[in-house]
Amino acid sequence: MMPERAEVEAAAGIAIGDTFFAPEYSTENYTDDCDWCGGDHSVRVATGHHLTCSFCRFGTIQKKRIGNPTARTLTVGQIRILAGKAETKMEFMAYETGVGSGTVYTWGDRAFATAAEAVAAARGTVARLRGEILDRNKELEAKMADEAKATEEG
């Protein structure tokens, strides 16, 4: 039997038409000269050898600018309580982003009671994504160092 709307709202502690906050941040993709080879697509190593730059294709590099953590104010349009064995999840759909089909916001992950919590979550995501970019750059630097070493030995 489907629970009544009032029962769902009482269980969720939030009602249709109430406000919640979603973390948001901006991403901007752009093309730039490669930082490692300066656009030459070739890097000179200690021995004087030139290696193909691992970071870029033909001297340019796709970069991503991630920032501006903010909170977006949304209005609850649908509430779903997903009761599982291990945990119970609450999901919302918002009038602003579509009810029925659109973005699903999980409480505590992409939906928060206060703007401050949403901004904090957005800051966390921005930091994680920036960290992933730095990790990827470190991997590429290690790869180029290995190639340079192999060239010196060979």
Ligand SMILES: [Zn+2]
């Ligand atoms: Zn390069």
